[in-house]
Amino acid sequence: MxxxxxxxxxxxxxxxxxxxxxxxxxxxxxxxxxxxxxxxxxxxxxxxxxxxxxxxxxxxxxxxxxxxxxxxxxxxxxxxxxxxxxxxxxxxxxxFPPPALGAYSADREAAQRAAQGVGTFPALPAGDPVELTVGEFSSRAIFDSGRSLTGRTVRLTGFVTHGDDGTWYVTRLAVACCAADATTGKVEVRGADALPADTWVTVTGTWRPEGALGSDAAWPPVVDAGTLTRVKQPADPYEKA
Known part of the structure; x- marks a missing residue:
């Protein structure tokens, strides 16, 4: 042997x-x-x-x-x-392939934002709702001086994570190469009851501005939910960093 x-x-x-x-x-x-x-x-x-x-x-x-x-x-x-x-x-x-990273991995990481600074972003596509990644929505909500999210209906897909005082988030992990370098992006959801952690959902709603652009008060960004739908985990569970 x-x-x-x-x-x-x-x-x-x-x-x-x-x-x-x-x-x-x-x-x-x-x-x-x-x-x-x-x-x-x-x-x-x-x-x-x-x-x-x-x-x-x-x-x-x-x-x-x-x-x-x-x-x-x-x-x-x-x-x-x-x-x-x-x-x-x-x-x-x-x-027994391990599952994709989920709420536990997201909760372990402190809020990390790209060091891109406040500036003007490209115009969003015409028509509502506009499909955005959690990362795209967060960047525009926190740094876009043109306020391109104002008045727009957006659709976000991710998994549920829970915060303090009953808050909850639609969350997505972004990877540059592999799961080992994953970073967390999340958007607080208001106006809809939370589902269990790690449940995949699609949230359709509108941006609620919070705090000054680029400030800590603007993180995490907030979406007022119009509809909330439970969905299956996508084949590729990560966003590209």
Missing amino acids: RRYGPAALLLLTGGAVLRITLFGELYLRYVQAGLRPYLIVSGAALVLLGLVTVVVSGGGGGGGDGPEEEGNGSGHGHGPRVAWLLALPALALLL
């Missing part, structure tokens, strides 16, 4: 990577869509390397029953057993 251990680890890891990239969109829980080709190449390379290792290990038999091997087995027996722990993350990814 020790002979084929490295090959098994390579095959498990490569198979797990290929499973989440070739046979669905699970990889979007962890990385940006643009990284898919690199994951496929990496997974295929690991599987190929594992198969080569099997062939090489299988062809290197004979002469393994002497005293030297026996001594190695008793003297270093813990090494291979501990090394098999490396298979656990690959098995977990293969059999």
